[in-house]
Amino acid sequence: xxxxxxxxxDALKELGNIGAGHAATSLSKLLGRTISMSVPExxxxxxxxxxxxxxxxxxxxxxxxxxxxxxxxxxxxxxxMFLGDTPKKLISVLCNSDDFGEYELSALLxxxxxxxxxxxxxxxxxxxxxxxPAPPSLAQDYALAVIDAVVSRLAESNDYVFLFExxxxxxxxxxxxxxxxxxxxxFFENVVKMLKRKVWSI
Amino acid sequence: xxxxxxxIGEYKIGxxxxxxxxIGLGSxxxxxxxxxxxxIGGLAHIMLPGRSDNGCARFAEDAINKMLREMEKLGVKxxxxxxKMAGGAQVFKFITIDTLKIGDRNVKSIEEHLKKLGxxxxxxxxxxxxxxxxxxxxxxxSVVVKYSNGDVVWI
Numbered sequence: 284x285x286x287x288x289x290x291x292x293d294a295l296k297e298l299g300n301i302g303a304g305h306a307a308t309s310l311s312k313l314l315g316r317t318i319s320m321s322v323p324e325x326x327x328x329x330x331x332x333x334x335x336x337x338x339x340x341x342x343x344x345x346x347x348x349x350x351x352x353x354x355x356x357x358x359x360x361x362x363x364m365f366l367g368d369t370p371k372k373l374i375s376v377l378c379n380s381d382d383f384g385e386y387e388l389s390a391l392l393x394x395x396x397x398x399x400x401x402x403x404x405x406x407x408x409x410x411x412x413x414x415x416p417a418p419p420s421l422a423q424d425y426a427l428a429v430i431d432a433v434v435s436r437l438a439e440s441n442d443y444v445f446l447f448e449x450x451x452x453x454x455x456x457x458x459x460x461x462x463x464x465x466x467x468x469x470f471f472e473n474v475v476k477m478l479k480r481k482v483w484s485i
Numbered sequence: 486x487x488x489x490x491x492x493i494g495e496y497k498i499g500x501x502x503x504x505x506x507x508i509g510l511g512s513x514x515x516x517x518x519x520x521x522x523x524x525i526g527g528l529a530h531i532m533l534p535g536r537s538d539n540g541c542a543r544f545a546e547d548a549i550n551k552m553l554r555e556m557e558k559l560g561v562k563x564x565x566x567x568x569k570m571a572g573g574a575q576v577f578k579f580i581t582i583d584t585l586k587i588g589d590r591n592v593k594s595i596e597e598h599l600k601k602l603g604x605x606x607x608x609x610x611x612x613x614x615x616x617x618x619x620x621x622x623x624x625x626x627s628v629v630v631k632y633s634n635g636d637v638v639w640i
Binding site: 330331332333334335337339340342347349388389392417418419420421422423424425426427428429430431432433434435436438439 | 490491492493494495508509510511512513530532533543574576577578579580582584585586587588615616617618633
């Protein structure tokens with residue numbers, strides 16, 4: 284495992300903060316509501332422990348977006364999870380519908396897309412690198428079942444995953460969106476390197 | 486009965502009657518081994534197809550080999566083992582990322598390896614588009630599969 288100190292984890296936290304802030308602004312514009320952001324958390328988790336720390340059997344609607352930084356050959360994933368009744372409420376606000384058909388699901392996918400592309404855009408601007416997001420994929424399932432494929436990909440070479448977690452809420456606590464940033468080691472190391480360079484150059 | 490959680494990429498063995506659980510299986514596959522004579526069971530929560538360089542239990546072949554070896558140490562005979570498996574779904578509706586289509590590859594890799602070892606697969610509930618949880622009772626070798634939509638099947 285890579286050697287990490289608290290400063291490195293703070294670097295990732297700061298980056299996640301900036302990404303989540305922009306994601307919250309985009310969501311707020313889309314819905315015409317005030318969206319607030321929780322204090323984010325960073326966790327370094329042994330892969331087998333994921334079954335315990337994620338509420339594995341909770342049913343969620345979530346989108347996964349893969350992104351790449353072609354320069355450092357790093358990659359990562361953004362997991363946008365809509366908790367509880369949030370999918371229903373989002374669909375009712377956006378589509379004026381209480382159905383869960385193809386059209387409504389693609390609206391939900393679009394919300395995930397807006398959140399993750401603004402998150403990626405903000406990270407790219409801040410790090411002054413290019414970050415290319417792939418179009419998101421949508422699933423409605425057990426929380427762990429939605430991300431196990433992503434974790435598998437990272438588990439080919441690592442025993443640990445880094446999780447940056449933040450919650451976005453509207454003023455009435457009706458819309459709860461949980462965002463997890465899961466970088467691979469190459470992306471994470473590059474974030475630390477770029478942020479150090481930024482701080483020293485000031 | 487006591488329940489033991491088998492974390493993602495791990496395997497656990499129950500010598501006494503116990504429930505072994507692998508929860509939230511999406512693309513991952515749960516593989517249960519059972520010796521009906523000794524009533525010893527093992528459950529692996531497999532993440533990746535093939536094998537690693539260092540015998541890491543996240544990979545299908547390594548997990549199966551290690552679990553088998555550990556069970557044999559307890560007196561289990563390979564030709565008595567019956568295997569059951571569940572998982573390997575594709576939970577994404579709009580899939581754009583090829584690396585997320587790992588479920589099928591996991592199932593194929595596990596089946597090939599079990600065939601090579603000569604271990605009989607007596608029941609399987611794999612593929613599809615729903616996540617599963619798997620509960621394996623080592624007192625009788627029965628497996629309950631709970632789907633994310635609430636459906637339950639016994640295999």
